[in-house]
Amino acid sequence: MLPRAAEADAIVATLPGTGSTEGPLGSKVFEAVSEGTIFVNVGRGTVVDESALIPALEAGRIGFGLPWM
Numbered sequence: 001m002l003p004r005a006a007e008a009d010a011i012v013a014t015l016p017g018t019g020s021t022e023g024p025l026g027s028k029v030f031e032a033v034s035e036g037t038i039f040v041n042v043g044r045g046t047v048v049d050e051s052a053l054i055p056a057l058e059a060g061r062i063g064f065g066l067p068w069m
Contacts, residue, residue, distance in 0.1 A: 005029050010038035017044030025049060030056035036063035 005011070011033070015021045025041075026049035039062045041048050056062040 002028055002032055005032040005037075006034055008033065008037060010040070013039075013041040013043045013047050015043040015047045017046040022046045023049045025053075027052035030061060033061050035060050037061060038063060039065045041065075 011025070011029075013025055015024070021044075023046065025047055030052050033056070039053070053062065053065060057065055
């Protein structure tokens with residue numbers, strides 16, 4: 001996923017929350033994306049490292065984020 005992150009206009013996460021899917025969307029992915037990338041998570045919250053997502057939103061790398069609530 002990481003090599004493709006810089007090419008993506010949007011990332012949609014649909015992963016279930018399991019031990020093997022904990023935290024794959026973290027700082028490495030969010031630092032690699034192009035400015036303004038759209039991020040939507042309809043999977044479980046454990047898939048996303050929110051402490052890495054917030055700085056990416058603040059820096060504009062993620063232009064829009066929609067978490068699953």
